[in-house]
Amino acid sequence: MIGQTKKPIKEILEYLDGKKRIIIYGCGGCATVFHTGGEPEVKEMADILTKNGKDVLAAISPPFGEFTCYAPWSKKRMASYKKQVNDCDAVLMLCCGDGLQVAREHILESEFGLTKSIYPATNPIGHMGGGPSLFREKCIQCGECELGKSSGICPMTQCAKGLLNGPCGGTRKDGKCEVNPDNDCAWVLIYKRLKELGELDKMREIMPPKDWSKMQRPRELEVEPLSLE
Amino acid sequence: MVTSFKEVLKSDKFIITAEIGPVKGTNVQKMIDNIEILKDKVDALNVTDNQSAVMRYPSLGTCLLIKEQAGEPIFQITCRDRNRLSIQADLLFSFSRGIENVLCLTGDSLKMGDHPEAKPVYDIDSVQLIQLVHTLNSGKDLSDSSLDGGVSFCIGASATPSADPIEPQLIKYEKKLKAGIDFVQTQAVYDLDELKRFVSYSRNIDKSVKILAGIVLLVSAGMAKWMNENIPGIFVPQNLIDEMAKVPKGEGLSKGIEIAGDIIKKIKDEKICDGVHIMAIGKEEKVPDILKAAGILKV
Numbered sequence: 001m002i003g004q005t006k007k008p009i010k011e012i013l014e015y016l017d018g019k020k021r022i023i024i025y026g027c028g029g030c031a032t033v034f035h036t037g038g039e040p041e042v043k044e045m046a047d048i049l050t051k052n053g054k055d056v057l058a059a060i061s062p063p064f065g066e067f068t069c070y071a072p073w074s075k076k077r078m079a080s081y082k083k084q085v086n087d088c089d090a091v092l093m094l095c096c097g098d099g100l101q102v103a104r105e106h107i108l109e110s111e112f113g114l115t116k117s118i119y120p121a122t123n124p125i126g127h128m129g130g131g132p133s134l135f136r137e138k139c140i141q142c143g144e145c146e147l148g149k150s151s152g153i154c155p156m157t158q159c160a161k162g163l164l165n166g167p168c169g170g171t172r173k174d175g176k177c178e179v180n181p182d183n184d185c186a187w188v189l190i191y192k193r194l195k196e197l198g199e200l201d202k203m204r205e206i207m208p209p210k211d212w213s214k215m216q217r218p219r220e221l222e223v224e225p226l227s228l229e
Numbered sequence: 230m231v232t233s234f235k236e237v238l239k240s241d242k243f244i245i246t247a248e249i250g251p252v253k254g255t256n257v258q259k260m261i262d263n264i265e266i267l268k269d270k271v272d273a274l275n276v277t278d279n280q281s282a283v284m285r286y287p288s289l290g291t292c293l294l295i296k297e298q299a300g301e302p303i304f305q306i307t308c309r310d311r312n313r314l315s316i317q318a319d320l321l322f323s324f325s326r327g328i329e330n331v332l333c334l335t336g337d338s339l340k341m342g343d344h345p346e347a348k349p350v351y352d353i354d355s356v357q358l359i360q361l362v363h364t365l366n367s368g369k370d371l372s373d374s375s376l377d378g379g380v381s382f383c384i385g386a387s388a389t390p391s392a393d394p395i396e397p398q399l400i401k402y403e404k405k406l407k408a409g410i411d412f413v414q415t416q417a418v419y420d421l422d423e424l425k426r427f428v429s430y431s432r433n434i435d436k437s438v439k440i441l442a443g444i445v446l447l448v449s450a451g452m453a454k455w456m457n458e459n460i461p462g463i464f465v466p467q468n469l470i471d472e473m474a475k476v477p478k479g480e481g482l483s484k485g486i487e488i489a490g491d492i493i494k495k496i497k498d499e500k501i502c503d504g505v506h507i508m509a510i511g512k513e514e515k516v517p518d519i520l521k522a523a524g525i526l527k528v
Contacts, residue, residue: 160338161309161349165356166401168335169389169416172461179338191397203397206360206404209313209353209371 001030002096003128003135006041007121012092013052015119019089022049023081024059025103027095029067033131036122037094038064045094045121057084068099071106072228078107090117096124143214149202151193156210158186164207234273234301234330235383238411238439243497244504245525246273246303246414246441247516249295251286260286261294263513268300270517270526273330275303275414275506279310282342289319292328303385304328307336312352313361313371320365324380332385332414333358333405356401359384359408385412389462390427391420399430406435413438414506416462417445419469421495428502440502444492446509446519447485450474486515490522497523 016022024045031037042061049056058081068074078085085091085108093100097120104118126137140157146164147154156162160179167187170178175188194200237244247267252260267274274295278288292302304323306316320331335355339347353361364371368379386405392398405413413431418424428440445463447453450473453465469488476484493505509516520526 160340161335161351161354163335163351163354165354165404167397168355169387169392169398170338170461171389171392171398173393175394178461179340185397187397187401188394191394191400195396200400203400204403204407206356206408209357209361212352 001033001128001135002098002124003126003137004031004034004036004096004122004124006036007123009048012119012121016049016054016090016092019054019117021055021057021088021090023057023084023088023091024049025068025078025091025093025095025099026061027066027068027099028062028064029069029095029099031068031095031099031122032064034122034135037061037068037099041094045092049092057088068093068095069102071102072225074099074103074107075111076228078103078111082112085112085114085116088116090119092119092121094121096122098124141215142210142212143219144211146207149205149207150190151197151199151202153186153190153193155186155190158183158189163187164210166203232272232301233383234303235411237272238383242272242504243525244412244439244441245271245520246275246504246506247271247513248506248508248510249274249276249291249513250280250510251276251288251291253283253285255286257286257291257294260291261298264295264298264300266514267516268295268298270520271507272504273301273303275332276305278305278307278334278336279342280337282309282337282339282344284342284344289323289328292323293326296327301330302328303330303332305332305334306358307334308351308353308355308358309336309339309349312350316353316358316361317365317370320362320380320382321376324382325378329381330383330385331362332387333362333410334387355386356404356408359386359405359410363409383411384409385414386410387416388413388427388431389416390418390423391416391464392462402431403434406431406438410438412441412503414441415443417443417456417460417508419463419465419492421492421499421501423464424496425501439504441504441506442492442496442502444489444505444507444519446489446507446512446515447473447481448512449481449485482512482515486518486522489519490524493519493523493525497525 026037026042039061042059046056046059066073108114108116127139128135129138171185175185177183177185276288276291288305292304295302333355339349362382362384365380388402389398450470453470456463521528
């Protein structure tokens with residue numbers, strides 16, 4: 001999931017300065033889990049904007065499980081809001097940057113043929129797993145998964161320096177990380193697991209420099225469309 | 230320093246290197262003075278690279294100053310601030326100007342320094358950096374293109390003899406040995422038994438690698454305690470902290486020099502390892518006094 005936090009209201013109001021008629025669009029996916037763009041947050045945002053003199057033309061909160069970043073779903077969701085979108089001065093997205101850009105490109109521009117201001121209400125902070133309360137970044141989507149060589153713990157994500165060949169000299173007492181003493185050193189964790197699995201030889205292999213070209217942005221994928229029926 | 234560091238490493242001489250920490254700014258006179266004081270008293274001067282992630286005069290620029298003063302520099306290069314192109318380019322420049330020794334390091338985290346908002350690089354790590362230098366030494370770059378004019382670097386690495394748990398550190402060090410290094414300098418050591426264990430581990434894998442024990446000059450009991458609490462891998466034993474605490478105010482530095490001299494003398498007399506790397510952070514001009522205290526430099 002895409003971990004995210006709320007942007008300060010002050011920043012949002014600055015974006016919306018001079019824009020009167022607003023559409024709020026949340027997300028039934030990650031933003032619901034992280035309480036940044038689920039139904040309660042969409043409602044709360046509508047109240048705040050109304051109190052700040054805005055006309056909220058629509059406050060859209062998709063049901064849990066409906067991801068705004070998945071264009072077929074968001075197209076369906078927004079189909080009945082064409083008039084409000086046409087009349088609005090700005091769209092405020094309570095979701096990650098994926099959702100915002102999908103709404104801009106696939107709905108506002110492609111579907112409705114409109115050029116409208118669109119603003120984010122969250123700060124996305126990474127691909128996270130865990131929950132239901134504590135989430136940790138687990139994957140940087142490097143394009144070439146190394147978890148098979150590191151006992152199922154990603155050194156590029158869990159190690160603050162993303163080192164591939166073992167710990168830096170900064171491991172603190174009790175195996176804590178130099179950069180964030182609350183965290184375990186990723187390489188101490190990997191070492192312990194590999195040792196338990198009897199696979200320490202994997203740690204002794206020198207890993208070559210990472211092929212970062214697999215992270216050349218923007219990446220894209222073409223897949224067989226899912227049937228939504 | 231008429232002899233190249235490479236030649237020194239081949240000899241049986243007790244090796245002494247000292248650290249030069251670049252200034253923040255362009256006023257390089259103090260560094261030049263320190264280089265002048267030290268260049269003929271040590272085998273090489275080892276220049277830190279944005280040490281502690283604090284932006285300073287460059288390591289490479291300081292190495293050039295050392296060359297201009299007819300000294301022998303060791304270019305510390307970290308993976309934190311450069312990608313593989315920049316590292317290779319800096320190494321080509323370095324060698325073209327007679328800077329032929331390189332110490333391959335990961336680099337302290339930006340969070341520790343004065344530009345915590347910068348984007349860290351770590352495109353490669355210290356083990357891969359050692360391999361990269363070997364690739365350049367073979368006349369090729371990392372893309373397998375031939376170099377028009379090659380390099381022949383003497384390669385060093387760092388190691389942490391004291392860590393908890395120690396095994397992951399030793400496995401990493403083993404990889405550095407496997408990648409191929411000419412010398413290693415350790416994190417500051419005060420516990421010589423720990424140093425002995427590390428030396429024995431290292432020599433069991435590769436006898437040819439010269440081991441320089443890291444010596445950090447203590448200036449006060451407070452500094453020793455601070456290092457114990459804040460610098461991973463450094464452990465100053467309580468008896469040394471007590472010794473530092475006992476001296477009258479203003480005499481901490483002299484005591485620190487005496488302690489450093491004692492440690493170096495023991496390492497040399499007992500032939501514990503091949504030499505020392507002295508880090509007299511900010512007190513580089515005191516290195517000759519440390520060497521006198523160790524009985525290496527005549528008073």
